[in-house]
Amino acid sequence: MFSNPLDSFHNMVAEAKEEREQIDRLLTISTPRERLLVAVIGLFLSVLAGWLFLGSVARTIALDGVLVEAGASADNPSVQALAWVERGVASHIEADMPAVIELAPSDGAAGALAGRVATIAAVPFPEGATAIESAARGSLQRIELALDEGIDPAAIAGRQCRIVIEVGRQPPVTLFSMTRS
Numbered sequence: 001m002f003s004n005p006l007d008s009f010h011n012m013v014a015e016a017k018e019e020r021e022q023i024d025r026l027l028t029i030s031t032p033r034e035r036l037l038v039a040v041i042g043l044f045l046s047v048l049a050g051w052l053f054l055g056s057v058a059r060t061i062a063l064d065g066v067l068v069e070a071g072a073s074a075d076n077p078s079v080q081a082l083a084w085v086e087r088g089v090a091s092h093i094e095a096d097m098p099a100v101i102e103l104a105p106s107d108g109a110a111g112a113l114a115g116r117v118a119t120i121a122a123v124p125f126p127e128g129a130t131a132i133e134s135a136a137r138g139s140l141q142r143i144e145l146a147l148d149e150g151i152d153p154a155a156i157a158g159r160q161c162r163i164v165i166e167v168g169r170q171p172p173v174t175l176f177s178m179t180r181s
Helices: 007-028 031-056 130-135 172-176
Strands: 058-069 078-086 096-104 109-122 138-147 160-170
Touching: 031 130, 031 172, 058 138, 078 109, 078 160
Parallel strands: none
Antiparallel strands: 058 078, 058 160, 078 138, 096 109, 096 160, 109 138
C-alpha cells in the first residue's frame, strides 16, 4: 500500500554510485599513447601561456599617402610623403622608428622600401581653409623617411603608397585588453 521511502533512497544512491564509476572509467588515462597526448596538450598550453605574457608583437601604424619627393644623395637616400594622419596618432610617431613603404602597383611594378622615419611635420592648411581643417578627422603630415637602399627618384615620385611604421612592441596579452575608439 505505502512505498518504503528508504528503499527508493537506497536505489538512488546505488544508481548514482554506478554513474560515478562509469564516468571514472571513461576519464581514466591508461595507455602510454593517451598519457603522451595529455602531456603534449599540457606542454602546448604552457608554451602558449608563456608566449602570451613573455612574448612580444609589433605595434604598427599604417598610413596611406603619396610620395612627393626623393633625395638623390647616394650615401643617405631619403623620400618624402604626404599622408593623412588621424588625430592623436602623429604624436606616437617619432624619429628613428622603423618603417616600410609599400608602393602601389604602377605598370605592374609593386615594391617595398625599408627605412626609418627621419622627420614628421604637419602641413599647414592655406588661409581660409579652417572649415576643412576642423571637419577633417586628422591632419596632413609630411613624413621624411631615410631609406636603407638607394632609389631612382623619378621612378617613385607621385606614386601612391602605404607607409607602415612600427611604433613599439608589446606582450600579446595586451591585445585582449585593447579597445578601439
